[in-house]
Amino acid sequence: MCELLGMSANVPTDICFSFAGLMRRGGATGPHGDGWGIGFYEGRGYRAFHDPDASAESEIARFIQHYSIKSEIVLSHIRKANRGRVCLENTHPFARELWGQTWSFAHNGQLRGIKKRPLDRYQPVGATDSEHAFCWLLDQVRTAFPTRPRQPRALWQLLAELCADLASLGVFNLLLSDSSAFYAHCSTRLCWLTRRAPFGRATLIDADMEIDFAQHAGPGDVVSVVATAPLTRDEIWRPFQPGEFRVFRAGQPVATMQHARAAP
Amino acid sequence: MCELLGMSANVPTDICFSFAGLMRRGGATGPHGDGWGIGFYEGRGYRAFHDPDASAESEIARFIQHYSIKSEIVLSHIRKANRGRVCLENTHPFARELWGQTWSFAHNGQLRGIKKRPLDRYQPVGATDSEHAFCWLLDQVRTAFPTRPRQPRALWQLLAELCADLASLGVFNLLLSDSSAFYAHCSTRLCWLTRRAPFGRATLIDADMEIDFAQHAGPGDVVSVVATAPLTRDEIWRPFQPGEFRVFRAGQPVATMQHARAAP
Numbered sequence: 073m074c075e076l077l078g079m080s081a082n083v084p085t086d087i088c089f090s091f092a093g094l095m096r097r098g099g100a101t102g103p104h105g106d107g108w109g110i111g112f113y114e115g116r117g118y119r120a121f122h123d124p125d126a127s128a129e130s131e132i133a134r135f136i137q138h139y140s141i142k143s144e145i146v147l148s149h150i151r152k153a154n155r156g157r158v159c160l161e162n163t164h165p166f167a168r169e170l171w172g173q174t175w176s177f178a179h180n181g182q183l184r185g186i187k188k189r190p191l192d193r194y195q196p197v198g199a200t201d202s203e204h205a206f207c208w209l210l211d212q213v214r215t216a217f218p219t220r221p222r223q224p225r226a227l228w229q230l231l232a233e234l235c236a237d238l239a240s241l242g243v244f245n246l247l248l249s250d251s252s253a254f255y256a257h258c259s260t261r262l263c264w265l266t267r268r269a270p271f272g273r274a275t276l277i278d279a280d281m282e283i284d285f286a287q288h289a290g291p292g293d294v295v296s297v298v299a300t301a302p303l304t305r306d307e308i309w310r311p312f313q314p315g316e317f318r319v320f321r322a323g324q325p326v327a328t329m330q331h332a333r334a335a336p
Numbered sequence: 337m338c339e340l341l342g343m344s345a346n347v348p349t350d351i352c353f354s355f356a357g358l359m360r361r362g363g364a365t366g367p368h369g370d371g372w373g374i375g376f377y378e379g380r381g382y383r384a385f386h387d388p389d390a391s392a393e394s395e396i397a398r399f400i401q402h403y404s405i406k407s408e409i410v411l412s413h414i415r416k417a418n419r420g421r422v423c424l425e426n427t428h429p430f431a432r433e434l435w436g437q438t439w440s441f442a443h444n445g446q447l448r449g450i451k452k453r454p455l456d457r458y459q460p461v462g463a464t465d466s467e468h469a470f471c472w473l474l475d476q477v478r479t480a481f482p483t484r485p486r487q488p489r490a491l492w493q494l495l496a497e498l499c500a501d502l503a504s505l506g507v508f509n510l511l512l513s514d515s516s517a518f519y520a521h522c523s524t525r526l527c528w529l530t531r532r533a534p535f536g537r538a539t540l541i542d543a544d545m546e547i548d549f550a551q552h553a554g555p556g557d558v559v560s561v562v563a564t565a566p567l568t569r570d571e572i573w574r575p576f577q578p579g580e581f582r583v584f585r586a587g588q589p590v591a592t593m594q595h596a597r598a599a600p
Contacts, residue, residue: 124381
């Protein structure tokens with residue numbers, strides 16, 4: 073199992089608090105000691121930090137907590153390797169360009185037989201099932217829509233179908249973004265919440281940290297967070313249903329699609 | 337003008353010393369205060385750090401100098417914006433995947449009319465001439481070689497020709513890598529050196545720093561460095577000739593190709 077953390081916000085927001093909890097699970101309070109990565113969107117721009125070392129020990133992780141990058145969309149992943157050795161090119165999130173937008177992808181789970189699916193324009197750099205699945209997914213999107221469709225819902229529908237298809241191969245808990253929206257698919261385990269005014273306090277489960285969001289957030293701020301398991305003890309995290317695909321834009325949940333599990 | 341710094345090494349090597357000199361030129365000893373970026377290859381893996389802030393003031397730059405990533409190939413760029421506003425997506429080096437390898441690209445210069453050249457598989461995310469040129473170059477490589485050619489020289493020859501073509505549009509000083517080799521093209525200004533045993537001492541021009549490479553390098557280490565202008569005062573930097581394209585592998589200069597400047 074790996075752990076996922078993602079965020080969508082309507083204003084550039086730092087994810088330091090939630091990230092601090094997640095990083096503790098990489099080798100300290102959790103078994104996920106095989107590297108980690110985080111990607112930040114700032115408008116159309118994207119930057120990622122990858123580290124093949126355990127996150128709880130990572131100097132880069134400490135730096136990011138201190139440096140506090142403000143971003144509208146974040147994807148993070150800490151890894152317990154089950155396919156592919158521990159090295160930089162096997163570390164999520166993976167990123168590729170499509171339609172002049174940077175897409176990024178962080179996945180938890182295993183996909184039986186995924187590497188038998190032929191690839192065309194996108195090829196994996198590393199050896200993971202996950203990166204193969206990402207390349208396959210982008211190939212399908214590009215074939216269906218050589219340019220970005222005008223109706224976002226047509227894209228969301230396709231992404232939900234592709235996620236259901238991939239989930240038929242095993243476990244497919246996914247965070248995905250194209251810089252315009254943030255997508256999440258649950259196969260077995262994922263939960264979410266939206267923070268908005270009136271803001272309250274929250275306490276991390278994995279570290280001795282408390283925050284009063286009222287001190288940090290503006291009255292119009294809306295921030296949604298998606299994680300493998302709840303990160304705080306005093307907020308209500310809603311579970312995803314298996315087969316559920318959710319779209320977030322500017323911090324708001326804007327669409328939910330539920331697919332029956334496709335036949336393997 | 338922007339400043340470029342690149343490295344090819346036969347063992348994972350940290351670039352902290354040279355990088356410290358370059359970063360001073362971003363807003364302190366030089367005028368290049370419009371952001372900077374650096375990409376590191378570790379085997380097939382690639383990670384980049386981008387910062388739209390001036391490098392001399394950058395917390396990320398200070399972190400990288402302290403953290404000392406060891407890498408076989410490095411590309412770095414500090415920017416004086418002349419095309420495209422200062423933001424993350426306009427910050428070099430740019431990266432794309434081709435043949436399952438991460439290519440990265442850092443450019444100094446302006447290219448008149450480059451945006452009129454049509455693009456196919458690769459599309460720019462930002463607004464710079466440079467990223468458009470990178471996308472165009474990769475499109476040409478992919479069209480000529482749908483899979484990686486067996487003979488590296490066939491690829492080098494094509495890259496040299498494409499660089500000459502791009503240089504015909506203006507100024508094209510380039511650092512490029514595909515994770516296997518490190519390429520540099522000089523249109524107006526670039527110099528290089530190779531460090532190998534017996535190692536000596538070197539003193540930065542832009543900062544009060546001296547290093548004794550004999551204390552840091554193994555006897556078999558070979559490291560080539562390419563930069564816009566010499567970074568040290570007590571080593572012999574060799575100038576590139578205008579129109580010169582050089583290939584470095586595992587620290588060694590392995591090929592040089594000289595193209596006459598194509599007619600504009």
